[in-house]
Amino acid sequence: MGEVTSGGGCCQPMDLFRSEPMQLIQLIIPIESAHRTVSYLGDLGLLQFKDLNSEKSPFQRTYAAQIKRCGEMARKLRFFKEQMIKAGVSPKGSTTEFDANIDSIEIKLTEIESELTEMNANGEKLQRTYNELVEYKLVLQKAGDFFHSAQSRAIEQQREYESRNLSGESMETPLLQDQELPGDSSKPVKLGFLAGLVPREKSVAFERILFRATRGNVFLRQTAVENPVTDPVSGEKTEKNVFVVFYAGEKVKAKILKICDAFGANRYPFAEELGKQAQMISEVSGRLAELKTTIDAGLLHRVNLLQNIGTQYEQWNILVRKEKSIHHTLNMLSLDVTKKCLVAEGWSPVFATKQVHDALKRAAKDSNSQVSAILQVLHTRESPPTYFRTNKFTSPYQGIIDSYGVAKYQEANPTVFTVVTFPFLFAVMFGDWGHGICLLLAALYFIVREKKLSSQKLDDITEMTFGGRYIIFMMALFSIYTGFIYNEFFSVPFELFAPSAYECRDISCRDSTTIGLIKTGPTYPFGLDPVWHGTRSELPFLNSLKMKMSILLGVAQMNLGIIMSYCNARFFKNSVNVCLFGYLSLLIIVKWCTGSQADLYHVMIYMFLSPTDDLGENQLFAGQKNLQLVLLLLAGVAVPWMLLPKPFILKKQHEARHGDESYAPLPNTEESLQVESNHDSHGHEEFEFSEIFVHQLIHTIEFVLGAVSNTASYLRLWALSLAHSELSSVFYEKVLMMAWGYNNVIILIVGLIVFIFATVGVLLVMETLSAFLHALRLHWVEYQNKFYEGDGYLFRPFSFSLLDEEDDVL
Secondary structure: OOOOOOOOOOOOOOOOOOOOOEEEEEEEEEHHHHHHHHHHHHHHOOOEEOOOOOOOOHHHOOOHHHHHHHHHHHHHHHHHHHHHHHHOOOOOOOOOOOOOOHHHHHHHHHHHHHHHHHHHHHHHHHHHHHHHHHHHHHHHHHHHHHHHHHHHHHHHHHHHHHHHHHOOOOOOOOOOHHHHHHHHHOOOOOOEEEEEEEEHHHHHHHHHHHHHHOOOOOEEEEEEOOOOEEOOOOOOEEOEEEEEEEEOOHHHHHHHHHHHHHOOOEEEOOOOOHHHHHHHHHHHHHHHHHHHHHHHHHHHHHHHHHHHHHHHHHHHHHHHHHHHHHHHHHOOOEEOOOOOEEEEEEEEEHHHHHHHHHHHHHHHHHOOOOOOOEEEEEOOOOOOOEOOOOOOOOHHHHHHHHHHOOOOOOOOOOHHHHHHHHHHHHHHHHOOHHHHHHHHHHHHHHHHOHHHHHOOOOOHHHHHHHHOHHHHHHHHHHHHHHHHHHOOEOOEOOOOOOOOOEEEOOHHHHOOOOOOEEEOOOOOOOOOOHHHOOOOOHHHHHHHHHHHHHHHHHHHHHHHHHHHHHHHHHHHOOOOOOOOOOHHHHHHHHHHHHOOOOOHHHHHHHHHHOOOOOOHHHOOOOOHHHHHHHHHHHHHHHHHHHHOHHHHHHHHHHHHHHOOHHHOOOOOHHHHHHHHHHOOOOOOOOOOHHHHHHHHHHHHHHHHHHHHHHHHHOOHHHHHHHHHHHHHHHHHHHHHHHHHOOOOHHHHHHHHHHHHHHHHHHHHHHHHHHHHHHHHHHHHHHHHHHOOOOOOOEOOOOOHHHOOOOOOOO
16 A cells, blocks of 8 residues: 555654545547547546536447447357356356457357357247157157057957857847848048147046037046157146047037147047058158257257357457447537547545556557647546545445545544454454454455455355454454463363462362462463453453453543544535543453452542532542542533534634625636636535524534443443353353263264354354444444544456446446
């Protein structure tokens, strides 16, 4: 990161503390080199163009046709990608040189699209014919079995009938049989039939409708096809039945045809003679073999074509997206009066001036332009965009701050301190070095594999976790640190740095009490003495410790915010309201250092109710009563001092700035037009004293109440730390240790599994998210509202590296 210089302020220039100095520049570019100039500036990525044609619709702009052309090429590329996904072909990067001429690429894409569309259409026709022939073959086989079995039964019946006639008449032979037979044979009935396939789930309804429509004057035979069949119309695998319908009369046939169409039953021609059936089966089998060969050859040719597309797809896609973004940017430029130059305006960091100059010269040289582009700096009152140069470590922290609000130009950036304070406050609530190690391993996994994971398409949760891998890494390190202070490893204490300073006087003192403990050694050197864990006084002791620690941390961070507010006021040369607070923090530190038994609640309450009373046993140091009286007097002076002077100072500054404007000389026409065009939103505004006074009154009340409420809000550090410790202790004692006490391997394994899932699900996921959100709230509300306005807007340069693949701007 480059060093940022500032014009004032109390703090030395540092990376990330102030945004980069910006300047509004104007470019006058010859039309013949405009395309290459914008392309080189897109490669540079340090210029944010202003839209000088905002009054025009997208279709009225100069390069609307080129953008439409690029959109059409992008549509073809999306079509190619869909076809590659269906065929299982993945795009591959190619190192070979390719023609970067957009015109030749457009022609090539059109040719490939027409060829691929024709191949798809032919392939669909061949596949449909093939599926129809497969169904036809099934109909010939299954229906042929119907006719073969029917013919066999008819031959058997004929033989039985003839054998009865040869055996002579019997007592059961009808008397009128010989006379009736000639009469029956004189009226033959001719039957027709239809064969095909019907979906199996519709076969019952199909049979029922046929029976009702023909009043039972049909004969239907069905048999199931063993394997699902690809439907020629839908192309989906469907379970079907082969059917044969016998009917008499053309009217019945017409009804049957309509019912078949309604149920999606595919009909196929069928011959009654067995010889023709065998011939048709052999013909269909031959055609199936030929079609299979043709389809396979077509698919192979299609896959080869898609693989050739895949080798150049990424290059084509990048080129088309770049071309589209270039013309979209050119549409933001305005034509000058001569129609030979384009005029551009945009924001650029001051440090990038030389790089922009070099890009303009290189573009003029490469485009063989006789005139180079002209760069000049414009002076404006418009607020510049905010630009911080970040890296992969600081970028997620800056994203947290930007989610609250983008810093105003040159405003003090909270990210500088948030890099440390955010993971530290998280760790105060999450302190357990066992859980911290688990978080550290997860963060290291993402950090070690960041190159591979950054090039993959991740789901939303994984992508969010991967983006904050360095935040998780810092939170894990600080959690291990605070875990050492709390002396907790999955709620179990260890004598890591030294043996405990206390020992039991006798055996009875081991029963959950500290009575009988005597100090036998030096004070435990770092963190909490492990002897406190499991004792009766553990909870009151930890409550007192963590509650006071939360107040100290909260007051320290809020005072840091007030100091940064002072830095902002000095930097922008505004009137200053500074009022540090933290007397309670001073009392806490003095009490810890002296070991006093004073009641701090009593001290703070009676400091306001009875400031002149004697403190008695609650006195912590000499002169405490006089100091409290001085602090009360200062507080009484500070509140009206915050409320009254600022409105009058602002009124005086406004009168000094605009008092003599009524007698100022009138500007000439050109200057007035330029001022109006550049500063149309910065005209003379009336000064409303009442509005300023009410605003300052609200700000004063908010500050005074916030000094109390925001301090109380930091007690969440104590509450969540206590909850995390108690939950961890419950899972350890009531799950793991209880299962261990049964002396049963199965119960132990089940208890261990429950303990692992409870630890991961509740403590490492839910508690991590809870502590993260509370740390986020402490920074956004309690810390940043002391100084951070956050009403700026981000610097969004025209850069090819920031192009979104899904961006589809007209």
